Amino acid sequence: xxxxxxxxxxxxxxxxxxxxxxxxxxxxxxxxxxxxxxxxxxxxxxxxxxxxxxxxxxxxxxxxxxxxxxxxxxxxxxxxxxxxxxxxxxxxxxxxxxxxxxxxxxx
Amino acid sequence: xxxxxxxxxxxxxxxxxxxxxxxxxxxxxxxxxxxxxxxxxxxxxxxxxxxxxxxxxxxxxxxxxxxxxxxxxxxxxxxxxxxxxxxxxxxxxxxxxxxxxxxxxxxxxxxxxxxxxxxxx
Numbered sequence: 001x002x003x004x005x006x007x008x009x010x011x012x013x014x015x016x017x018x019x020x021x022x023x024x025x026x027x028x029x030x031x032x033x034x035x036x037x038x039x040x041x042x043x044x045x046x047x048x049x050x051x052x053x054x055x056x057x058x059x060x061x062x063x064x065x066x067x068x069x070x071x072x073x074x075x076x077x078x079x080x081x082x083x084x085x086x087x088x089x090x091x092x093x094x095x096x097x098x099x100x101x102x103x104x105x106x107x
Numbered sequence: 108x109x110x111x112x113x114x115x116x117x118x119x120x121x122x123x124x125x126x127x128x129x130x131x132x133x134x135x136x137x138x139x140x141x142x143x144x145x146x147x148x149x150x151x152x153x154x155x156x157x158x159x160x161x162x163x164x165x166x167x168x169x170x171x172x173x174x175x176x177x178x179x180x181x182x183x184x185x186x187x188x189x190x191x192x193x194x195x196x197x198x199x200x201x202x203x204x205x206x207x208x209x210x211x212x213x214x215x216x217x218x219x220x221x222x223x224x225x226x227x228x
Contacts (some may be wrong), residue, residue, distance in 0.1 A: 035214055037152075044202055044218035056216065062226065088152055095166065096142070096154040096213040 002027055002091050004099035012107040019076040021102045023089035028069045030093035036065055036074045040085045040103075048087075049074060079104070109217045111203050116222030123193050123226070129186040129203030129219055131214035136184040137161075140206040142186050142213055143177065145199035155201070156188060157213055158192075171197075194227045200224075 003026040013019055023034065032052040037045035047056045049065035052072055062077040076083055084106050089099040115127040127143070142157040156177040157166040165177050176189040186203050200223050204215035 021176070033212055033214070034182075037215075044220055045215075047214070047216050050207070050214055090152070090215075092212045092214045095157075095168075096144075098152040099155070100151045 002029065002094070002097050003107055004089050004091060006087075006089055006099035006102050008102060010103045010105060012105050014107045015079050015081055017079050019079055019083070019104055021074040021087055021089075021104075023067075023072040023074070023099050025070040025072075026038075026092060029072075029091045030041055030070050030079070033091055033093040034065075034067070035090045035092060036072045037088045037090065038083075038085045039088065045088060077102075083105075111205065111217060111219035113201065113203050113219045113222040116201065116224045118225045118227065119193055120228050121171075121194060121226055123189060124189070124191045125193065125224060127188040127190065127201055127203075127224070128223060131137065131184050131186065132204070134205070134217075136179075137181045139208055140210070140213070141150075141179065141186045141205045142215065144204050144215065144218075145197075145224075146200045146202070147196075147199045150199075153199075154213065157206070158186070159210075190224070193224075195226050198224060198226050 005024045007022045034052045036049040039045045053065045086101045113129045145157040158177045162179045174192045178187045200221040202221045203219045205217040207214040207216045
């Protein structure tokens with residue numbers, strides 16, 4: 001099973017700042033099948049990024065994903081108020097596994 | 108519009124059973140694999156079980172293998188999860204999730220709102 005480790009656990013930033021979230025895999029993720037989801041309190045996760053760098057439908061271009069192999073990054077270029085949430089990475093190269101999440105909170 | 112609506116959650120004693128259902132609309136149910144993903148209170152996400160579009164192939168996390176059974180009823184556009192021998196550690200919100208369509212790659216493009224299962228005496 002591929003274990004995904006996300007860092008940091010919490011990111012405290014102000015609106016307008018840049019956010020950089022990391023997801024590290026215990027072994028190489030096949031075909032870069034790495035996704036990012038956003039989850040707000042009381043809501044289901046929402047797919048934001050798939051294939052490490054492709055934005056899902058309706059996701060604004062301030063969100064970008066990068067990386068390959070075992071190291072992946074989600075970047076939010078300028079935080080908007082609605083971006084403060086928890087972000088999970090997930091690999092789907094075999095059976096699905098998720099990272100523990102990074103909470104992006106308002107500083 | 109794609110919609111997934113779970114039901115069947117509730118409070119159950121350890122060792123008991125529950126059956127979760129997820130009624131879907133807005134897409135051709137018989138074309139896509141489906142999964143259940145759970146989230147313990149205040150914790151991360153855990154994939155629980157998946158089923159192929161035809162229902163012929165099922166998959167389970169080791170933590171639930173032998174206790175949970177996933178199934179589909181294409182005539183009713185419904186995904187089900189039969190949960191037996193429930194334990195306290197099964198307490199979670201259970202989400203049904205539609206897979207994106209590429210066989211063998213459990214990428215979840217749509218999720219239901221979840222149903223809470225609480226296992227406690």
